[in-house]
Amino acid sequence: MSAPTAAPAAAPGGRRREKIDELAARAGALSAGAGGESLFRSAVRRLRRDPVAIIGAVIVVVFLVVAILAPFLAPRDPYAQTLLSEVRQGSIPGAREGFPLGVDQLGRDVLSRLIVGSRQSLVIGVVSTVLGAAVGMVLGILAGGLGGRVDTIVMRFVDILLSIPGLLMAISVSVLLGANQLSLMIAIAVTQVPVFARLLRGSMLVQRDSDYALAARALGVKRRKIVLGHVLPNSLSPVIVQATLSLATAIIEAAALSFLGLGDPDISRPEWGAMLASAQSVLSVRPELAVYPALCIIVVALGFTLLGESLREALDPKFRR
Amino acid sequence: MSGVQVPQTPVLEVEDLRVRFQRRGEPATLAVDGVSFAVAPGETVGLVGESGCGKSVTSLATMGLLPKRGVQVSGSVRLDGQELLGAGDRTLRRLRGKDMAMVFQDPLSSLNPTVTIGVQVTEVLAAHRGMKGDAARTEAVDLLDRVGIPDPRRRLGEYPHQLSGGMRQRALIAMALACSPRLLIADEPTTALDVTIQAQILELLRDLVQGSGTALVMITHDLGVVAGLCDRVHVMYAGRIIETAERRDLFARPRHPYTGGLLHSVPRLDSGRGTPLTPIRGSARDTIPWAQGCAFAPRCDVAEDDCLVEVSGSEVELVPDGGTRELRCRHPLTPATQTAGAPS
Numbered sequence: 001m002s003a004p005t006a007a008p009a010a011a012p013g014g015r016r017r018e019k020i021d022e023l024a025a026r027a028g029a030l031s032a033g034a035g036g037e038s039l040f041r042s043a044v045r046r047l048r049r050d051p052v053a054i055i056g057a058v059i060v061v062v063f064l065v066v067a068i069l070a071p072f073l074a075p076r077d078p079y080a081q082t083l084l085s086e087v088r089q090g091s092i093p094g095a096r097e098g099f100p101l102g103v104d105q106l107g108r109d110v111l112s113r114l115i116v117g118s119r120q121s122l123v124i125g126v127v128s129t130v131l132g133a134a135v136g137m138v139l140g141i142l143a144g145g146l147g148g149r150v151d152t153i154v155m156r157f158v159d160i161l162l163s164i165p166g167l168l169m170a171i172s173v174s175v176l177l178g179a180n181q182l183s184l185m186i187a188i189a190v191t192q193v194p195v196f197a198r199l200l201r202g203s204m205l206v207q208r209d210s211d212y213a214l215a216a217r218a219l220g221v222k223r224r225k226i227v228l229g230h231v232l233p234n235s236l237s238p239v240i241v242q243a244t245l246s247l248a249t250a251i252i253e254a255a256a257l258s259f260l261g262l263g264d265p266d267i268s269r270p271e272w273g274a275m276l277a278s279a280q281s282v283l284s285v286r287p288e289l290a291v292y293p294a295l296c297i298i299v300v301a302l303g304f305t306l307l308g309e310s311l312r313e314a315l316d317p318k319f320r321r
Numbered sequence: 322m323s324g325v326q327v328p329q330t331p332v333l334e335v336e337d338l339r340v341r342f343q344r345r346g347e348p349a350t351l352a353v354d355g356v357s358f359a360v361a362p363g364e365t366v367g368l369v370g371e372s373g374c375g376k377s378v379t380s381l382a383t384m385g386l387l388p389k390r391g392v393q394v395s396g397s398v399r400l401d402g403q404e405l406l407g408a409g410d411r412t413l414r415r416l417r418g419k420d421m422a423m424v425f426q427d428p429l430s431s432l433n434p435t436v437t438i439g440v441q442v443t444e445v446l447a448a449h450r451g452m453k454g455d456a457a458r459t460e461a462v463d464l465l466d467r468v469g470i471p472d473p474r475r476r477l478g479e480y481p482h483q484l485s486g487g488m489r490q491r492a493l494i495a496m497a498l499a500c501s502p503r504l505l506i507a508d509e510p511t512t513a514l515d516v517t518i519q520a521q522i523l524e525l526l527r528d529l530v531q532g533s534g535t536a537l538v539m540i541t542h543d544l545g546v547v548a549g550l551c552d553r554v555h556v557m558y559a560g561r562i563i564e565t566a567e568r569r570d571l572f573a574r575p576r577h578p579y580t581g582g583l584l585h586s587v588p589r590l591d592s593g594r595g596t597p598l599t600p601i602r603g604s605a606r607d608t609i610p611w612a613q614g615c616a617f618a619p620r621c622d623v624a625e626d627d628c629l630v631e632v633s634g635s636e637v638e639l640v641p642d643g644g645t646r647e648l649r650c651r652h653p654l655t656p657a658t659q660t661a662g663a664p665s
Contacts, residue, residue, distance in 0.1 A: 229440075234433065
């Protein structure tokens with residue numbers, strides 16, 4: 001803590017002392033430079049050492065880049081029925097020069113449709129997860145922060161939502177709201193709400209009993225400030241992890257809903273789930289047409305899941321290896 | 322600052338405090354069972370006892386920090402004459418941090434890990450002194466400087482895990498003293514710290530608290546802390562005070578066998594290698610309800626049958642024991658047994 005205040009020694013000892021002081025100063029400078037690191041930075045450091053996290057991150061980054069740059073990356077117009085003349089009953093032309101993955105039964109380039117279709121998955125995944133997380137978190141804060149009767153009412157409501165199977169709920173909501181892009185996102189968001197609400201409430205309840213919350217109370221800090229300023233920030237890391245994992249589920253659910261015809265009413269628009277659905281009718285002729293979009297869905301969902309799982313490990317001190 | 326009592330109106334008066342924990346389907350536990358004590362301005366009072374003797378519950382009850390559900394608190398707690406038991410949440414919140422403050426055992430877990438020290442210190446200033454922005458920051462730097470944190474300006478931007486244990490406790494003390502409270506309760510503030518840091522923290526508390534006339538309640542199981550800091554000591558056992566004395570009297574002439582046992586169980590440097598330690602027999606769980614007799618009797622070496630209510634016909638009361646002392650024992654230690662070492 002305080003610097004040693006030893007009196008300067010006699011001549012021979014004095015030199016030795018100088019050396020020690022110099023070493024001490026150097027060590028001090030070193031440790032000051034390294035400093036401590038924030039929780040977030042140490043999590044990032046652990047993530048970078050985790051091969052699973054790197055695989056997940058690479059998949060996610062490739063997916064993001066493809067989705068954002070889709071119009072420039074797609075080799076052809078995804079709507080143009082270029083090879084329609086060669087499509088016959090029971091025969092669809094396969095891969096060839098200029099069409100690396102072949103064409104679908106309407107003669108459209110599959111690769112271009114997959115690339116452009118990634119945008120739909122990204123938009124639906126992100127918007128519905130953000131929406132679901134936002135509403136779920138508000139409910140979670142109400143329940144976990146106020147407690148008592150509010151907690152009971154909110155959690156029973158959440159229990160009701162949870163008791164309905166996710167896909168069934170999503171189908172009901174999107175049927176109720178009509179088949180379009182927005183209702184699809186709302187439908188998926190509704191299935192995410194209870195998960196986020198429960199998670200945040202549970203983790204806030206734990207933090208509310210923590211020593212620092214008690215210490216803040218002992219200092220006369222207002223309850224609202226304790227809940228929002230102390231309890232909430234410490235309860236967020238499971239929510240962040242869940243959001244990453246939810247993105248994967250949302251992408252799968254979006255595909256499932258548009259497979260069932262509850263997605264975008266414009267069926268010519270490229271979308272992985274819809275591509276899967278339309279490939280169904282020509283499964284015996286060209287099974288690849290179903291395999292490609294399915295693979296895309298699986299790989300992207302896997303990427304988010306891997307990233308989410310390793311994020312959980314990186315953020316949770318109990319998982320530290 | 323000496324042990325000499327000057328009659329003053331006490332800052333804190335606790336009278337017949339009882340705290341009962343009631344859990345569904347379980348018999349109620351009386352964690353604090355009729356505790357009374359007072360603390361004068363500038364005085365340091367120690368509450369000493371083993372884990373589970375009720376000393377921490379006493380402090381939480383004083384601050385009004387016990388949960389409401391399943392807890393019954395009765396008696397009286399007055400801060401500068403103002404009754405705290407039964408006071409509203411808002412009243413209590415305004416008093417906490419301003420007129421009474423508390424320092425806890427574990428400085429790491431008592432600080433929010435996700436928020437910088439600066440935010441946590443200025444929060445108290447905002448809550449009670451209405452300070453914001455630059456004014457609050459300047460005051461925070463000043464506070465950290467006063468508790469001996471080097472380079473306080475830089476520390477304000479750091480997170481709790483970037484500080485050493487001693488510095489964290491200093492920061493917490495700075496927060497507790499931000500509004501110059503009338504009463505400071507320190508609940509084992511040095512337990513989680515290194516021995517060298519312990520001494521620094523105790524010295525800091527002594528300088529800051531006693532210089533400003535703040536009343537300090539020191540909750541500890543460490544008799545070294547008591548010896549270094551307290552004017553007056555209350556020894557607690559099973560929810561009750563069993564002996565009260567000035568610090569010097571207590572160390573020189575422990576009267577209750579439990580106090581004597583505590584003093585003798587401290588390992589000594591001069592007792593020679595191989596000398597066995599002298600713990601108190603049994604554990605705090607080997608107890609009987611006060612209604613049936615002295616709770617310490619099962620572990621006591623000098624207990625006799627009249628320590629039990631069924632023999633003597635009355636509970637063992639806390640009675641004056643000469644001077645300012647009080648004692649709850651029928652067979653107190655005598656000068657012979659006090660010096661002869663642990664009663665064997």
